[in-house]
Amino acid sequence: MNTIPPIRLVSQQLLGTGMQTPEDVVSWMGAMQAQDYAMAKWAVGIRFPGSTDKMVEEAFNKGEILRTHVLRPTWHLVAPENIRWMLSLSADKIKASARSRDRDLEITGELYSQVNRIIQKSLEGNNHLTREAVGQALKEAGIAVDTSRMIHFMMRAEVEGMVCSGALQGKSHTYALLDERVPPTKPLHKEEALAKLAQLYFTSHCPATLQDFIWWSGLSQTEAKKGLEAVKSGLVAEEVNGQTYWIADAFKNATSSVDTSVYLLPAFDEYIISYRDRKAVLPSENHSKAVSSNGIFRPVIVANGQVIGLWKKMDTKNEPVLLSFFEPSNVITNNETNRALDAFSAFLER
Template identity: 35%
Template structure:
């Protein structure tokens, strides 16, 4: 499949053109299944850039009110995902998170006893209150439990995967009692198929390797998930269209799905920009794309007046609505 067809169709499926923008942050996140949120502030723009009316406040409120959850999920990294999907996604992905993290836990002395005690202590602490990361650390310290560094971070990942904590307002933590009960009753195979469906509808055209990377699933499971998806050559597709409304230039968020959502990024990320956008320690910097391809990078400005060019209008609107 030629690069033009790939880019034109991804623009629609990734909701980066006006015809596919959504009227609510939750609808965008639900469409994607999960959106990378390693950088909280940048992930607000990742969602906001796909809204009909871009608003940072609207995205923050969706997270703060529990419509969107921000927690460790795919590949053991932080994602945004809909509260409607919370239970089946966590149930599907938690074993993979364990597989990734268990070697680190063992080296860090996070024994089953420590994890069990930490679970009880934190569950009680967040039962009636929202807690900041600092609050949790201070409380755990009083119980001689991990409260700093990688040990503490790994404990938080564990507590999240066990549905003891999830995101609260302003990057805090709270319990999961407000999340609606799971009504899907998916089998594991059905959950994999649903995850694959969300990926293809939001990232197609995409390959098996792309889905394996994004989801963290092994090839066998990924093939099960994609079994019902139409295919053209190596690409799984949605109905292909000729998209004449590709937005010429767009400032993308750091860790945006346009780039991070694929194993092979060569179609949109020229080699000359690779090291500028993706650092050696895995940070994905905010990128500027023209006709779908990276042509520059940018940083959050201290003054919006410094942003020059019509393509910044939606970002300025997004920031000004706070």
């Protein structure tokens, strides 16, 4: 498996990145898990030179990158040009996964339609509102609202392509009408969308297996196979430990480069989370240290392509980051560590 990490560092734009803007990164990656917004900004920032937290947040506020529920589903950053066709691939499965809980919450299709009409009217004219403000509008219309219902109401509005992320109000997230953030585009046929998603994934996340793609995309095995079949002529297949890994042709020789850099990867980073089988970069004996039993992916230290420890952002100036290595032998040279720390500090503009 030692050939896999060097290629992934390159394909994931951690090494030798050609990206210049937050939009470049998110467009390249296809979708980036983003329930932890502060960490998601660093996931973007670590992938292009000269990045700062402020730059990524400005791109987010301008709608150059968007945040919505898509794929598995959970919060993801996506590029405006990709959001609609990605939602069209995900919508039916996301709706189906919510049906049982919808019944518990006494939410019907008719109620969703009523709620959507109120949300539409509330957000018209680029009137970006927090979830609480949308909830207040629903209450005033006589609709019973609580935290669970609001999660379902807003996710349904997202997957139906009506709303997406708006500009922050202070530190609070808002919703905006998708049509006011992103001009309508011609919809893709399902086969085209499957091929496009496969192309994005196997280019930006290679080497990866079909099962990895199924996990990341939330597609059925049949759908994922169709997507892969449509694009595999531009991929190279390699057998590793009995599994077939697909590599974009552009990256098949990436293993010739030697990378001794250290990376402080954020929580839920695509380098870790976007694969069903993570053993190539995260040995089984350390998996529970990096990923909690309830699915929390912690910020990790990566050296030579391998996860070797954890890190934590601190609030003190003297020690802005706390490093914790899995093994004493994992401790790396000060120069490599300092470069990683300096990159994170520069991003925060400290």
